[in-house]
């Protein structure tokens with residue numbers, strides 16, 4: 001796939017990192033749609049000609065409907081980036097509830113599966129699906145067990161989908177390290193824990209997404225973009 005002229009949906013692309021990924025793809029010449037859920041989309045999206053589709057991706061019918069709507073709006077679909085994710089909050093195991101588990105699994109993992117199901121029907125030949133994981137889903141962070149499990153599940157989903165959908169559609173995942181602190185977070189992660197000595201930037205993640213969308217001989221890949229933090 002070449003990005004100029006490609007038609008791409010970015011779920012969870014209405015603000016923060018997802019919005020940066022959507023804007024990056026638009027700057028590369030793609031026609032882009034995003035999904036939004038609770039919050040008002042970043043004003044830069046409309047200015048870049050990016051349509052925001054409202055959907056609760058934790059609900060399978062809404063996840064499927066959002067992909068179908070994106071294909072309608074864009075006149076077809078060449079790529080999907082699944083960045084939507086809920087429930088990133090630190091909670092000790094003792095205090096976890098079914099509701100907190102559901103919040104973390106809903107849009108991330110169940111949403112990812114049904115977004116992929118719809119995308120598998122709608123993507124053009126040579127299309128690509130890129131999931132946004134998290135190093136937490138590789139390492140398994142004790143304070144973020146539901147989030148870690150949801151993102152870890154995405155890693156497994158990607159390997160299965162890559163086999164299932166080859167050779168028509170490629171499927172990969174990017175695992176970012178710290179890029180943007182959660183809104184309202186306290187102290188930033190100490191950079192001494194990151195071998196490359198800095199937090200990531202949205203551009204670091206956008207470059208990985210662009211690569212995985214367009215690399216014709218790459219599927220089932222997991223690309224860790226974390227400044228080397230997982231090496232510790």
Ligand SMILES: NC(=O)c1ccc[n+]([C@@H]2O[C@H](COP(=O)([O-])OP(=O)(O)OC[C@H]3O[C@@H](n4cnc5c(N)ncnc54)[C@H](OP(=O)(O)O)[C@@H]3O)[C@@H](O)[C@H]2O)c1
Pocket residue numbers: 011012013014015016017018035036037038039040055056057058082083084085086088106107132133134135175176177178179180181182
């Ligand atoms: N920021 C980082 O440093 C970092 C690091 C590693 C991985 N990541 C991953 O990168 C992605 C974007 O990160 P972020 O920090 O920008 O995340 P974020 O601020 O938590 O935003 C998550 C997005 O998911 C959407 N979402 C949540 N629940 C949803 C639902 N039920 N249905 C539909 N959409 C839903 C939110 O929409 P609304 O706000 O409109 O509800 C929001 O746009 C996430 O997958 C995150 O796990 C981020």
